[in-house]
Amino acid sequence: MSDLQAILDRIAAEMAAAPDRGKVADYIPELASIDPGQFGIAVCLADGTHCTAGDAEVRFSIQSVSKVFTLAMALGRLGDQLWARVGREPSGLAFNSILQLEHERGIPRNPFINAGAIVVTDALLSGHAPREMLGDYLRFLRHAADDDDIHINESVARSETETGHRNFALAHELCAHGNLQHPPDHVLGAYFHQCAAEMTCRQLAFAGRFLVNAPELPSLLSLARVRRINALMMTCGHYDGSGEFAFRVGLPGKSGVGGGILVIVPSRAAVAVWSPGLNAQGNSQLGTLAVERLARAQGWSVFG
């Protein structure tokens, strides 16, 4: 057994025994009943090999991890024009905060808070019906992961459509400032569906390989854009927990309220971790702890 496999097995065993597992997101009713006892991890290395441990083959709702993929698609399609509509600064506020958006006249701080991701989805809808945009999105995920067995969970999307009042408030505020080009219900329909994509840790780690920049791994974007997406993951990927994640883990990461985190080790690996219980900032409690331990064990950090 490789060293890495032994480390993952040890971490999975430690996480199985962890007493404080955080709290499952219950504001999306379909997610409220997920068993918080689960934990999975997958690592794809720069040489193309991979290792997994725990519940790495269980599908979970990727939620805001989807924002990395829609940002990559929008940058590929629109290029730097996107930055006229969304900023690149950490927000220091919760992912679904409404406060800053009015104050800053409808320009969201970054593409990973909900308001910014809704603008990115709106940009992807340009010239495309929601169904086509979601078809392109699924094709992107499947191509990146080299796996066609990736789908959207309609019940999760519907559940969020029925209860996503904050996201509707954000979309209407964006519209009021002229920063939405399509009707709020169209944009949110697409946004809730993109968030409701389900993947396993193994699929998500595979899908993240294009952000690693290694000769053996697929390249879907220019190196300049890969670096920028990593910079945004580092500074904004965990909302008001981004500083803490950078401090503890030292690697770019993007979390979702389904409990998944995609972490990139530049030039070395893509890591996906999942445990549904969240901390106060809405980031996976055990997922963060697990990647902190993995990074320490492997000596992985962007800080040398």
Ligand code: GLN
């Ligand atoms: N679909 C969720 C929402 O818009 C995504 C949030 C998240 O994963 N942080 O509230």
